[in-house]
Amino acid sequence: LRKYSKYKNSRYCHFFCAIETRSSSPTAILFPFTRLRRQPTGVTLIHLQHQNMNNSESHQDMVPPVEGVAGGGTAYGWGDGSLRAPSQLRGTIDPTRVPSSELVHVWCMPSTANVGPQEMPRQLEPVSLLAARNERESIQIAIRPKVSWSGSSNAGVVQIQCTDLCSTSGDRLVIGQSVTMRRVVPILGVPDALVPVDMPVSQINLLPGETSAIWVSIDVPSTQPPGQYDGDFIVTATKADAECAAQFLGKSEKYQVYRELRDCLDVIEPIDGKAVEEVVERVKSATTTLRRVLLSPSFSDFFSENGPADMMDEDANLSIRLKLSLTIWDFVLPTTPSLPAVIDRFGVEHGSAEWYDALEQHFKWLLQYKISPYFCKWGNSMRVLTYTSPWPADHPKSDEFFSDPRLAAYAVPYSPVVPSGDLANDYLQKEVEVLRSKSHWKKAYFYLWDEPLNVQQYDAIRHQASEIHAYAPDARVLTTYYSGPSDAPLAPNNFEAFLKVPGFLRPHTQIYCTSEWVIGNREDLVKDIIAEIKTDNDEEWWTYVCMGPSDPHPNWHLGMRGTQHRAVMWRVWKEGGTGFLYWGANCYEKATVASAEIKFRRGLPPGDGVLFYPGEVFSSSHEPVASLRLERLLSGLQDIEYLKLFSSRYGRDEGLAILEKTGMYQGPERYTVDHAPIDMMRGEIFRTCRL
Secondary structure, eight states: OGGGTTOTTOSEEEEEEEEEOOSSSOOEEEEEEEEEEEOTTSOEEEEEEEEETTOHHHHHHHOOOOOOTTSOOOSSOOOOSOOOOOTTOOSOOOTTTSOGGGTEEEEEEETTOOOOTTOOOOOOOOEEEEEEETOEEEEEEEEEESSOOSSSSSOEEEEEEEOOEEOTTSOEEOBTTTEEEEEEEEETTEEEEEEEOOSSEEEEEEOTTOOEEEEEEEEOOTTOOOEEEEEEEEEEEEOOSHHHHHHOSOHHHHHHHHHHHHHHHHHHSOOTTOOHHHHIIIIIIIIHHHHHHHTSGGGGGGOOTTOOOOOOOTTTTOSEEEEEEEEEEEEEOOSSOSSOEEEEOOOSOSSSHHHHHHHHHHHHHHHTTTOEEEEEEEOGGGBEEEESOSSOTTSHHHHHHHHOTTOOOEEOOSSOSSOOHHHHTTHHHHHHHHHHTSGGGGGEEEEEEESOOSHHHHHHHHHHHHHHHHHOTTOOEEEEESSOOTTSOSSSSHHHHHHTHHHHHTTSOSEEEEEHHHHTTOGGGHHHHHHTSOGGGTOEEEEEEBSBSOTTSOOOOTTSOHHHHHHHHHHHHHHTOSEEEESOSBOOOOOSSTTSOOOOOTTSOTTTTBSEEOGGGTSSOOSOEEBHHHHHHHHHHHHHHHHHHHHHHHOHHHHHHHHHHHTSEEETTEEOSSSHHHHHHHHHHHHHHOO
16 A cells, blocks of 8 residues: 555555455456545545456456556556447357457557556547657557457457558658557566567457557658648458468458558659659659559559549448547757767677677667667776767767767767777877867767765776866766765765765766665755756756666656656656766676577666667567657657747746646656646647747
8 A cells, every 4th residue: 555655635546456265166356446445544445346257258348457567557547347349249250241340449548558468448539649840759559359250369360550641731641651550569567568560551469358559659750841640540350361361451451552552642743843852752762662562463453444443342341440630830859859868778799790780770779769879888896988989989980970960968988998909008088189179079978987885986986087187178077876985974964975976076077967766755855966066167967767766756667657657857857957867778688699588687676777679589670679668768858848948938937837737747756647637738838839
């Protein structure tokens, strides 16, 4: 019960449990809904609704939502239980002759929902989204079988198809480019990995009594014309036999794709009055590809001398269609993130050609999440060698990396990343001289030591920083810490000693990066921390999370609520931090091959230090597989851009007020568990700031 004490204003709390009775005929009893009501006397009354698990007809509708391993859960309440499987379907079912709505539930969930296998159905409703240009907005499509029709251990196969999103003026967001689909795959039983699926049409297997989710992301280009864009997601129950596999698309679905492709050509081919750049983009990249698809054998049966004829096949209306409307507004999210989020990725063998290739691949891949990657080699006593580019500063690749406008900050190594006798002499001086001559030098920082604990370690930072500043007085040195030196107390108590660290390290550190764990739920302590930072002397205050803080505070542990993941960045903005550091992005247990089973590190909360997975675990692809938590990190960074825009118009106090007014975020233990306040905040900023 202590875990739920954060709901100060709630009369009811929900949790779920199962009890197996021991008797001559064991029976599993499910308690799908437990209601706790606080009484004035302090006594908690527990009311249980129970159901015999042997009752197979009702078992499917009453399985409880999955609780996260860190206490998260779905955060979307309990289903109303009214969406039951149709009882009239019996015997062998041919999905090509039965409306898919009688075979599967389909509904939409927001990106902050943890849609586990036992998520209960909701009504299918059209989806309306809002996005700025250069922003990614995501939703989830949940699918749950009502009956089985495959004749195997699977409930059946569904085909998922997505159309382009089109505006009335003919502009569009193309499936496979701006619109992508990924399947949500559980890790340790918690939905987290986002595995790519085929586009524009994909097939997935459904398991009896389990909900599957498809993560849909829409990336709006910075040059996309504002307006309303509409499209459809089409879900069709289908056969899984060889005949269906050969056909893949039903005739009506093929015709639907054909019409949309033809319409696309009608928009692209007229080039009168178009800018040359637009002609090149539309004609070269789209016309050739689209015409090749239209003339492929898959569509040969739709051609005739008089053109394609309308089709009214018997199965034309069997699919379930989810309507999606996206409003794109004039605001363009900056290419360079306003808040540097630096995150470590390490764990590959140093020096080989494959190592350089892997670092470059992950560097470019992480930039799409508005993350400024750094790589790390750990030394003794938490000494770290951090770098964003493995090449020397005068290498063309380094300049390419550091000049990328999506990069907000980069780490400069104190010593050679790959040891070499030729590089050792005067390495630091040469690196600094090259970088200081570049316009991107303002992004540079040195990260020398992680969480120093004693005077010896603090002295090591001073020594290295002094050498750096001898060559570059304007260089920035970043130091992470959560306490002062243990063997030389700076103050009578731990927190006061923590506050004195800037004075102890000055002038050898310019970025003071403190643990959110130290602050806890005492937001009033933030002003004491900031008071010790000399911002007028170009000093900065960054924060970080590592292991802690734990539930209910914002963090990126596996199983926390979706809003809890997203709130990490809300907290940074509200507290006034100017940067954020995270200690690792792929720090799972080492394996001999990339495709080995993923194991989180012992002694760490599940998911801590792991924001993406090796692609080889899920397929033959070498591209990393993102987690839900990484997507929510991106959403949080995008929320900061909205709040920054609003504050630039109306002042920071009004920006803080909108967090309070919408109920989105008030503090590390007081933030929304529902998605609606997020939409309220974004909608309010859209209404007040649109051009």
